[in-house]
Amino acid sequence: MTDDVGTPVPLWRRDFPYQAGAEDEVTRREFTRYLVLGAGAMAAGNVGIAAWTQLRSINTGEPRPIVTLADVAIGQTFLFRYPTPDDPAVLLRTGDRELVAFSQKCTHLGCVVYFEADEDRWHCPCHEGNFEAVTGQVISGPPTRPLGRIDVEVRDDGQIWALGRAE
């Protein structure tokens, strides 16, 4: 099939013509074929997203040192990445040898939370979600689940180790 100047008309233009008079060329079957391709592509995308979500949640992390205890003052936070370089996390020193660490991603829609010392809470600025400082439990806002906790410990050499994400 060619146009007025002899250029071959691509299949997509034949199936979806510019002029109403040419609409007879589109059959239900042809239209549905595109529909199936579109639905199939979106279904494949959905499966891919589900697999990605699953794989990401499987990785709970291997134990590794984060920082020395002397480098974090009481009441101060330290940002690090755990379990992968794509996962922002934050450590809070609450006492002499007392520490808590959480994933920095808000459990609502993944924005980064930060520590508000005045309010003693984790705050998500995107949708005003708030979490309790030590437990990570939801205080207010749209999140329904607590922050993802990361187990940490101080070893004899003064190093703070991340031990893995708590299930």
Add this chain to the structure above:
Amino acid sequence: MISSRGPRTSGAVAVYVIVLVAFQVFLLTVAVEAFLEDQETLAWATAAVSVALAAGAAMFLRWLRP
């Protein structure tokens, strides 16, 4: 211009198309939100419904074949 062969798409087919496409887009949105919230159960449930819809579309195409 009205086709000499009359309407080519029934109301049922039009509704099916609208529901299928709109629902697939909705499911994709839910899947992305499930990803952001780390809710793998919801993500897999969404994927299952999406695949079932796509399979339904494929069966519909087969039914239309002469």
